[in-house]
Amino acid sequence: MVSNLETRVLRKITLRIVPFIMLLYFIAFLDRVNIGFAALSMNEDLGFSPTIFGLGAGIFFLGYFLFEVPSNLILHKVGARIWIARVMITWGLISGAMAFVQGTTSFYTLRFLLGVAEAGFFPGIILYLSYWFPAQRRAQVTAIFMAAAPLSTALGSPISGALLEMHGLWGYAGWQWMFVLEAIPAVILGVVVLFFLTDKPEKARWLDEEERTWLVTTMAVEQARKGVAQHHSVWRGLLDVRVLALALVYFGTSAGLYTLGIWSPQIIKSFGLPSFQVGLLNAIPAVVAVVAMVWWARHSDRTNERTWHVIGACLLAAFGLWLAGNVSTLLAVILALTLVNIGISCSKPPLWSMPTLFLSGSAAAAGIATINSIGNLGGFVGPVVIGVIKEQTGSYTWGLWFVASLLALSALIVLFLSHNQKRSANVSDASQLNTH
Numbered sequence: 001m002v003s004n005l006e007t008r009v010l011r012k013i014t015l016r017i018v019p020f021i022m023l024l025y026f027i028a029f030l031d032r033v034n035i036g037f038a039a040l041s042m043n044e045d046l047g048f049s050p051t052i053f054g055l056g057a058g059i060f061f062l063g064y065f066l067f068e069v070p071s072n073l074i075l076h077k078v079g080a081r082i083w084i085a086r087v088m089i090t091w092g093l094i095s096g097a098m099a100f101v102q103g104t105t106s107f108y109t110l111r112f113l114l115g116v117a118e119a120g121f122f123p124g125i126i127l128y129l130s131y132w133f134p135a136q137r138r139a140q141v142t143a144i145f146m147a148a149a150p151l152s153t154a155l156g157s158p159i160s161g162a163l164l165e166m167h168g169l170w171g172y173a174g175w176q177w178m179f180v181l182e183a184i185p186a187v188i189l190g191v192v193v194l195f196f197l198t199d200k201p202e203k204a205r206w207l208d209e210e211e212r213t214w215l216v217t218t219m220a221v222e223q224a225r226k227g228v229a230q231h232h233s234v235w236r237g238l239l240d241v242r243v244l245a246l247a248l249v250y251f252g253t254s255a256g257l258y259t260l261g262i263w264s265p266q267i268i269k270s271f272g273l274p275s276f277q278v279g280l281l282n283a284i285p286a287v288v289a290v291v292a293m294v295w296w297a298r299h300s301d302r303t304n305e306r307t308w309h310v311i312g313a314c315l316l317a318a319f320g321l322w323l324a325g326n327v328s329t330l331l332a333v334i335l336a337l338t339l340v341n342i343g344i345s346c347s348k349p350p351l352w353s354m355p356t357l358f359l360s361g362s363a364a365a366a367g368i369a370t371i372n373s374i375g376n377l378g379g380f381v382g383p384v385v386i387g388v389i390k391e392q393t394g395s396y397t398w399g400l401w402f403v404a405s406l407l408a409l410s411a412l413i414v415l416f417l418s419h420n421q422k423r424s425a426n427v428s429d430a431s432q433l434n435t436h
Contacts, residue, residue, distance in 0.1 A: 009211045013132050025148035027185045030156040031095040033261030037160035038175035054387020056107045057262045058380035063115025068373030071120025079199035080128045085190045091117040092186030099176040123372040143297030143349035150345050153286035161279025243367045245417045250375025252410030255382030256317050256344045259403045262383045271330045289341035297349035307418040309350040314411040317343025321404035325397040
């Protein structure tokens with residue numbers, strides 16, 4: 001039974017932490033995928049082919065991949081407040097500099113540097129939540145935080161579309177205005193982080209002594225259950241087979257997510273719509289996904305089930321991508337993209353609740369970052385493959401089907417991982433019985 005103290009503490013830390021980190025992720029995701037809207041006019045201005053654009057959009061994730069684990073380990077050492085502030089300020093400056101891209105070299109360079117700058121932000125937040133929220137509440141809280149991604153698409157798409165209409169103001173293109181104006185909030189919020197964020201429950205002066213003691217004790221007990229060895233071993237987080245399996249699962253979901261973020265504006269634009277209408281239509285699937293995501297995560301927490309919640313969501317997204325490659329009307333495309341949005345968004349909270357169930361401390365920092373860094377390579381592969389196939393065939397169909405197959409593979413890996421865990425648990429139970 002939940003005590004009044006527990007209810008009070010969880011409500012207080014939720015209201016203090018979650019809306020703020022949602023705002024941070026909202027801005028982060030917007031700066032990460034607004035390249036999809038810039039492409040509506042930038043590609044023609046700079047002479048970028050679909051292959052060049054796909055590679056430039058995806059190369060972000062190579063920088064992200066290389067610096068993700070070191071960045072998250074630094075966060076664990078120096079604290080979330082300082083490191084997340086550093087991340088936000090540097091990515092804001094680099095994102096704004098995208099307005100001054102002149103050709104392929106500067107395009108590739110700045111996208112790579114943006115990935116380097118942002119490395120560690122998302123897994124850092126996932127790790128940060130594990131300091132504050134018990135495991136049984138983590139999927140729901142993670143879902144609320146991650147709802148910022150589809151919300152960023154829902155609200156950011158019309159904004160990006162409108163900013164493109166500033167074309168010609170003071171001699172600058174609309175996509176240049178979009179990059180500069182959408183980068184400013186990241187720099188401002190980076191400064192705010194230094195004064196607002198609290199590193200650990202022990203330092204939370206906004207909790208009274210009884211509340212702080214309960215939270216510190218509760219989280220310490222949970223960490224202790226995972227074992228001292230797990231707490232201190234970075235290598236355990238890096239090399240755990242379950243971590244590598246979840247990284248492959250996340251690879252498929254990332255390929256789907258960034259296929260949407262980077263290519264869906266151009267897919268909708270192909271029906272001959274102006275940029276602002278593209279932004280409005282691109283927002284519809286994301287709005288539906290936000291509602292579905294929060295409901296699905298609550299159901300996962302309530303039933304304490306993760307495996308089938310991830311599998312079902314991945315298969316729905318795969319079906320949506322397959323459908324998007326088979327239909328030819330605007331209404332059908334929006335419906336298909338809605339299914340993809342729902343599936344991708346719903347898969348992530350239960351998926352991100354899995355690693356902190358068996359890892360903590362430095363191992364958790366390394367494990368979460370490993371999953372995110374390897375998994376986000378899907379954000380490189382998906383957009384690049386779609387760009388290459390689009391240039392070769394003149395159609396998005398085979399590229400969308402390729403990403404759909406990656407999501408189906410993700411579902412299969414989760415099923416295999418669950419089967420192995422159950423078999424290991426049965427063997428462990430049998431050995432314990434034999435020793436008594």
